Amino acid sequence: MKNLRRKGLICRCGGTINVQKAFIEGFLINANVCEKCGDTGLPLDTAKELLRLREEARKIKTTRKILRIGNSIGVTLPQEAAGIGFKEGQKVEIELLGEGEIGIKRKV
């Protein structure tokens, strides 16, 4: 893929390049994606975002034990989660990602 910085450009395959969310290294971030061949590239600002997310992922990765809280079960988040907007009182959405995996997303 070439000319990744500007919108409305053409991929080397002839397809149109669009900015859309894509999974890059497990992160859902904006990427330049060819609508024809699916080739994916990163705009410069997204590349910087990817570096930041890698660093946040490194800081937040821990092992926790599931706790009983009243009639529910729960896990605590590491303090580093505040760096990506997870703070006390923040509403979150929990969803099943796959067998043995759940995701926690800040609710806006």
Ligand SMILES: [Zn+2]
């Ligand atoms: Zn293409």
